[in-house]
Amino acid sequence: MQHTNIYNLGLDRNAANFAALTPLSYLQRAASVYPDRVAQIHHDQQLTWKQTYLRCVRLASALSKAGIAEGDTVSFIAANTNPLFEAHFGVPMCGAVLNAVNTRLDAEAISFILQHAEAKIVFVDREFSEVASRAIKMLGANRPRVIDIDDPFYEGGELIGEMDYEAFIAQGDEGFSYSLPADEWNAITLNYTSGTTGNPKGVVYHHRGAYLNAVSNAVSWNMGEHPVYLWTLPMFHCNGWCFPWTLAATVGTSVSLRHVRADAIYDSIRNNKVNHFCGAPIVLNMLNNADAGLKTGINHEVKVMTAGAAPPAAVIEGMEAMGFKVTHVYGLTETYGPCVVCAWHDEWNDRSLTEKARLKSRQGVKSPMQEGLMVADPETMQPVPRDGQTIGEIFMRGNLVMKGYLKNPRATEEAFAGDWFHSGDLAVWHPDGYVEIKDRSKDIIISGGENISSIEVEDVLYRHPAVSEAAVVARPDEKWGETPCAFINLKAGAQVTEQEIIDFCRDNMAKFKAPKTVVFGELPKTSTGKIQKFVLRDRVKTL
Missing domain, CATH: 3.40.50.12780 (ANL, N-terminal domain)
Structure with missing residues (x-):
């Protein structure tokens, strides 16, 4: 006897009970x-x-x-x-x-x-x-x-x-x-x-994805109704991480900003009572290092959402010390911007500022409207152990993943192989389920058979009081295959030697991970403010 599902009888979709989702x-x-x-x-x-x-x-x-x-x-x-x-x-x-x-x-x-x-x-x-x-x-x-x-x-x-x-x-x-x-x-x-x-x-x-990520932003950031949002993040970047639609959903206020400068940001926060803004770690670093006089007169809570590169714990610590509450998110253009969030637990509130910053520097867990997130072996698609040590690739699936690449079926098919979106980012999975990026697959440094995360080395470098910006790439080495090379932009007026930087790293991490070479000067950046590691990789070949 054929089973009849009574919940499908006369209960059809119609204009009264269904509408296509749209922001x-x-x-x-x-x-x-x-x-x-x-x-x-x-x-x-x-x-x-x-x-x-x-x-x-x-x-x-x-x-x-x-x-x-x-x-x-x-x-x-x-x-x-x-x-x-x-x-x-x-x-x-x-x-x-x-x-x-x-x-x-x-x-x-x-x-x-x-x-x-x-x-x-x-x-x-x-x-x-x-x-x-x-x-x-x-x-x-x-x-x-x-x-x-x-x-x-x-x-x-x-x-x-x-x-x-x-x-x-x-x-x-x-x-x-x-x-x-x-x-x-x-x-x-x-x-x-x-x-x-x-x-x-x-x-x-x-x-559908724009509608859902707009709400996902609001829920994961506890925005409530009527936030005042400053456009430090370009609206051309993943449609401003979908925040134009989030602001409509929360009936917030969109505060324009033509140029991302510390004085303009602090002025707008003070004058317009801005309580939310987004930005790459490089923007947070700029705000940390701004003249103290610019920071006066801000007495309300300001929430900051950061992504774009793994933020060094020292940068997060600096923002929190100023009273800014940092939420770390992760995503790609292909995932409507943020689809992973470092969701906070109240029991972490009693930790030290340094320990809280370390926890916040992890990428986190799937955001409210995302369906699937895993760290897995890219060949077998089997999840890696949640041991905080085993490196795999980050994969996502669900409503916060793009339709695909325009007029590029081959690239679309490759990106969705195995019914997961392949991020190209390498990470570990912690026992609590939080993902932490260790590198882009092309940025991992293999020295003497050991994997060295460039992000881990950069995290230590940012703790040095003289360092404003840092990037680490692999330098070819006859003996070791590759060794870490650090490119550093110093804070204004700061002076430090190559050996002092190397010694600082050796004192704060496993010695084999410390950079063998340090180059001082301005760092090349992409149009969205990310440091251009591919330029630095070319540069190390001539050192």
Whole structure:
């Protein structure tokens, strides 16, 4: 006798009991429930959630009138100001896909992105008009329409488009009847990887993942309602880790920031009562080392979310000593930004500041909306022991993983081999289930048959009082195969010798892990502020 599942009889999905998940619904709710709350602050300009909603509708309408349809790409080469924030809603409201371009790339890379994405319209902030103009010229006859972003608070650059953003959205209709996506699997944004080896890959996000990671951010960070969030993290980077949508979900305030400088950050925290911001460890390090006078007058709690590279415990310790509460997260462009969080346990509160910083420097556990996380052998896909010692690769699966790479089925298939996303990051798994990165697979140093984590050596280097920035790479060695080579940027006015650095490391870690060579000077960085280890690996060959 065939079994009948009574819960499938007459209980079909319909418009009354099911809706495709999309972060656009957060904007609708924010404008409806809290129309007069401040949504955006840009210098002395303030916009409410109702005003922001109507501007997004006008943007969607204007794009639709310009011929933009479902599945078309709209690119923005813009700073962390209102137009790019609004684009996270207005572009998908007309069915199009937002491509926020990394403003620190060169013209060739930007041109490749615009061509590969098949951008129909590109919005260009005056600050980036020179590089954008060169990139667009390289496209020849396939040039997109260009609309300027003419920020009244920025001086410099040129207007290269046919009109500016405000004039463009003025063409739109506030009563525009936009549609939410029929399928939550539809693309919402396109982000490009940094492309340090070959051309960057186009990472496609869907509405479902954007909706869920927006909430995942709020839950994992205990944001509550109405946070005031400062844009120290580029909105072009994983769509600002999905925080434009998080701010709509929490009915928060988006505080723009064009340039990431210590004085501007501290001023905004003080004046706008900012209580949340994100940033790579390099930003935290800058804030730690800022002049003491900049830090005065901040008496409220500020929560900091950091990722991008494993933050040295000393950097976390410095932020916590200032009264800033640090949450460490981990993810990749392919995982909507953060999908792993160093979730805090109250029983850790009584630990010393140093011990708490060490715990916080671990990457952590899966975030609330992520389904799967493991450290495993990349060949067998078998999880490694949770012993804090055995190194494996980090794998993720679930709703916070990209649709795939645009027009690159081979790379997509490789990334998802075995039904897990392959991160390329090497880590250990601790007995408590927390993951701790030891290196990118290409950054591990094998010296005399022993694996040395460059991150572990860097962690020690950052504890030295003279060190501002540090990076460790493998240097070829006839005897040992490879030895650690440290590149160090000293704090202003600091003086220290190579031998003093080596001795400091030998005193604070296993002696064989200490760098054999130390090079002082500025460190090369990627467009998102990460230290370019591939440049340093080339440099060590000539030492």
